[in-house]
Amino acid sequence: MSIFSFICLFSFTGSTSVNHVFVQTGEDLILNLTEVTTAQNSDLWLWQFNGKAWVKCSPPSPPIVKETHTGRIEVLEKTYNVKLKNLHKSDSGIYTARSVQPKDQKLTEYNVTVQDPVSQPDLYIDSVSSSSSSCNFTATCRTEDSSIRSSIRCDNKICHQDEGKRSVVTQSGASLHMFLSYSSIICNSSNQVSWSEKIVEIQHFCRHCSNKFKVQHCGPITTNTSSESVVLFCCCTALKHHI
Numbered sequence: 001m002s003i004f005s006f007i008c009l010f011s012f013t014g015s016t017s018v019n020h021v022f023v024q025t026g027e028d029l030i031l032n033l034t035e036v037t038t039a040q041n042s043d044l045w046l047w048q049f050n051g052k053a054w055v056k057c058s059p060p061s062p063p064i065v066k067e068t069h070t071g072r073i074e075v076l077e078k079t080y081n082v083k084l085k086n087l088h089k090s091d092s093g094i095y096t097a098r099s100v101q102p103k104d105q106k107l108t109e110y111n112v113t114v115q116d117p118v119s120q121p122d123l124y125i126d127s128v129s130s131s132s133s134s135c136n137f138t139a140t141c142r143t144e145d146s147s148i149r150s151s152i153r154c155d156n157k158i159c160h161q162d163e164g165k166r167s168v169v170t171q172s173g174a175s176l177h178m179f180l181s182y183s184s185i186i187c188n189s190s191n192q193v194s195w196s197e198k199i200v201e202i203q204h205f206c207r208h209c210s211n212k213f214k215v216q217h218c219g220p221i222t223t224n225t226s227s228e229s230v231v232l233f234c235c236c237t238a239l240k241h242h243i
């Protein structure tokens with residue numbers, strides 16, 4: 001039996017609000033003890049993870065870190081804040097500081113979520129069709145577990161993304177968002193700790209509208225943010241046919 005087993009005997013009450021914290025895998029996190037005075041004046045207080053104690057303190061003795069956690073956790077001097085090192089996804093959960101004696105009282109509570117950074121999404125262009133004044137194509141933005149497909153229509157040098165889904169939330173909790181910006185199509189994959197984008201320039205792609213067209217002049221480019229359309233001064237112009 002370890003010195004930590006006894007805490008199961010207590011039932012706790014508390015009303016502190018939960019602070020939600022997101023951390024990237026491999027990073028460190030400092031959890032702050034907000035009620036330092038209460039901790040200092042208590043006979044026994046704890047830091048817990050999902051209800052199990054891993055730091056125990058009976059002031060004025062210094063805090064004791066549970067053997068299984070030594071090396072991964074550091075209790076900072078004076079403040080009693082704890083530094084969690086090199087976090088893994090399995091470290092996600094509820095971290096609570098509470099005083100046990102003389103009174104059960106929750107001092108601080110954190111809901112910690114450890115996430116991997118997102119990987120860069122892929123952006124594909126297909127189904128291209130073009131005429132002298134318009135160019136239509138489809139853009140697909142994809143991650144390992146999700147994708148969005150959107151039709152884009154460029155009429156008279158102005159491109160519009162069709163209504164319909166422009167963003168999805170993936171199974172892993174990341175968001176995928178595809179939109180037009182200036183002369184580009186942007187696909188942005190993001191979660192709470194990171195984001196990554198893939199950009200395809202329409203002007204580059206416009207060259208491939210048809211072999212009858214080429215990009216003649218690029219810019220200036222303006223954006224109509226109110227309608228999420230792109231005004232494309234760089235567009236395809238017809239090549240003269242040589243006989």
Ligand SMILES: *[C@@H]1O[C@H](CO)[C@@H](O)[C@H](O)[C@H]1NC(C)=O
Pocket residue numbers: 021030031032110
């Ligand atoms: C703890 O406090 C430090 C310094 O004020 C701050 O940078 C850090 O984000 C806090 N930790 C949490 C989990 O809020």
Ligand SMILES: *[C@@H]1O[C@H](CO)[C@@H](O)[C@H](O)[C@H]1NC(C)=O
Pocket residue numbers: 018094111112113
């Ligand atoms: C902690 O955060 C996770 C992920 O956002 C959520 O599913 C869970 O309900 C939260 N738990 C508490 C006690 O707030």
Ligand SMILES: *[C@@H]1O[C@H](CO)[C@@H](O)[C@H](O)[C@H]1NC(C)=O
Pocket residue numbers: 129130131134135136153
């Ligand atoms: C592009 O789509 C519009 C609207 O559906 C259509 O009127 C136009 O003919 C299409 N252009 C080409 C080149 O397919």
Ligand SMILES: *[C@@H]1O[C@H](CO)[C@@H](O)[C@H](O)[C@H]1NC(C)=O
Pocket residue numbers: 186188189190195196197
């Ligand atoms: C991508 O999404 C994240 C999170 O919503 C945001 O902070 C970032 O600015 C976005 N990037 C672009 C280029 O829009």
Ligand SMILES: *[C@@H]1O[C@H](CO)[C@@H](O)[C@H](O)[C@H]1NC(C)=O
Pocket residue numbers: 224226227
């Ligand atoms: C921008 O879009 C709005 C809404 O579709 C439209 O009323 C406005 O004329 C557009 N502005 C330009 C400069 O194209």
